[in-house]
Amino acid sequence: MSGDSDGSLEIGEIDMTKPTATSGSDHPTLYGAAPTGRRVTTRDLIAAKATGEKWPMITAYDALTAQLFDEAGIPVMLVGDSAAMVVYGYGSTVPVTVDDLLPLAAAVVRGSKRALVVGDLPFGSYQASTQQALETAGRFMKEAGVQAVKLEGGARVLPQVEALVGAGIPVMAHLGLTPQSVNQLGGYRVQGRGEDGEILMQDAKAMEAAGAFAIVLEVVPSDLAGRVSRSVSIPTIGIGAGAQTDAQVLVWQDLAGLTPGRPPKFVKRYADVGSVLSTAVHEWANEVTAGTYPGPEHQYS
Numbered sequence: 001m002s003g004d005s006d007g008s009l010e011i012g013e014i015d016m017t018k019p020t021a022t023s024g025s026d027h028p029t030l031y032g033a034a035p036t037g038r039r040v041t042t043r044d045l046i047a048a049k050a051t052g053e054k055w056p057m058i059t060a061y062d063a064l065t066a067q068l069f070d071e072a073g074i075p076v077m078l079v080g081d082s083a084a085m086v087v088y089g090y091g092s093t094v095p096v097t098v099d100d101l102l103p104l105a106a107a108v109v110r111g112s113k114r115a116l117v118v119g120d121l122p123f124g125s126y127q128a129s130t131q132q133a134l135e136t137a138g139r140f141m142k143e144a145g146v147q148a149v150k151l152e153g154g155a156r157v158l159p160q161v162e163a164l165v166g167a168g169i170p171v172m173a174h175l176g177l178t179p180q181s182v183n184q185l186g187g188y189r190v191q192g193r194g195e196d197g198e199i200l201m202q203d204a205k206a207m208e209a210a211g212a213f214a215i216v217l218e219v220v221p222s223d224l225a226g227r228v229s230r231s232v233s234i235p236t237i238g239i240g241a242g243a244q245t246d247a248q249v250l251v252w253q254d255l256a257g258l259t260p261g262r263p264p265k266f267v268k269r270y271a272d273v274g275s276v277l278s279t280a281v282h283e284w285a286n287e288v289t290a291g292t293y294p295g296p297e298h299q300y301s
């Protein structure tokens with residue numbers, strides 16, 4: 001292990017003296033790696049691409065789940081504008097504002113110690129100009145304390161990505177199904193089929209050249225996602241983009257079974273938290289109405 005004489009670790013280095021979580025491999029991983037006393041960095045993610053290590057990114061919107069995901073070893077958390085739906089109850093991501101997202105992002109930063117926290121720039125907060133993008137991203141960095149921002153779009157937001165990177169703000173790009181453009185796309189449909197695949201490929205290369213540190217690929221054909229992933233040196237993070245991307249992201253309420261209704265095809269339900277919570281609240285309400293809660297053990301004398 002290299003490091004400073006005081007034992008602290010250098011940027012990009014994982015502490016190999018500490019036990020790692022079970023990952024199925026014999027080398028330290030981004031997921032579940034031992035705490036190093038610092039957050040995961042964009043350099044760590046780019047280094048993982050070089051070693052072929054896959055990793056998970058998850059959304060988070062509050063301190064408690066952020067702490068839980070952080071302790072589970074999730075290396076990157078996204079305070080997504082999906083908060084529009086899962087926190088604020090809107091039908092799309094379009095209405096959510098910077099002022100809606102900033103307190104959530106700040107809570108996720110406070111709840112976590114190790115994960116790199118990415119703040120999603122909402123619709124209308126960066127498209128107008130590079131100046132607007134710089135101001136919005138600056139608020140996410142200063143007021144919420146995130147380490148990076150995400151924005152949607154390819155060539156049309158290239159000046160914004162260049163300006164943010166030039167200002168020292170790490171940028172995660174987002175291509176394919178970009179939900180903020182749902183009204184232009186005509187619904188939540190697969191993107192990048194046929195000739196559109198070449199445009200997406202060019203957008204990905206442009207994002208890499210502009211200095212983005214990662215690219216979310218949402219709801220695109222798996223083959224295209226694989227080709228893009230092999231064509232850029234920065235990690236690709238898939239959601240509905242198949243198994244060939246470098247990382248995967250899901251909205252936590254989707255994977256945990258809290259969002260109602262039939263999920264999109266790409267979602268795998270790993271739990272039924274909705275049923276667990278519903279059962280718990282019913283039991284409590286029944287005991288309240290029956291007068292059996294609070295029992296003697298829940299009371300002060």
Ligand code: KIV
Nearest residue numbers: 059080081082216249
């Ligand atoms: O807002 C969000 O949660 C996202 C992810 C689904 C990529 O953009």
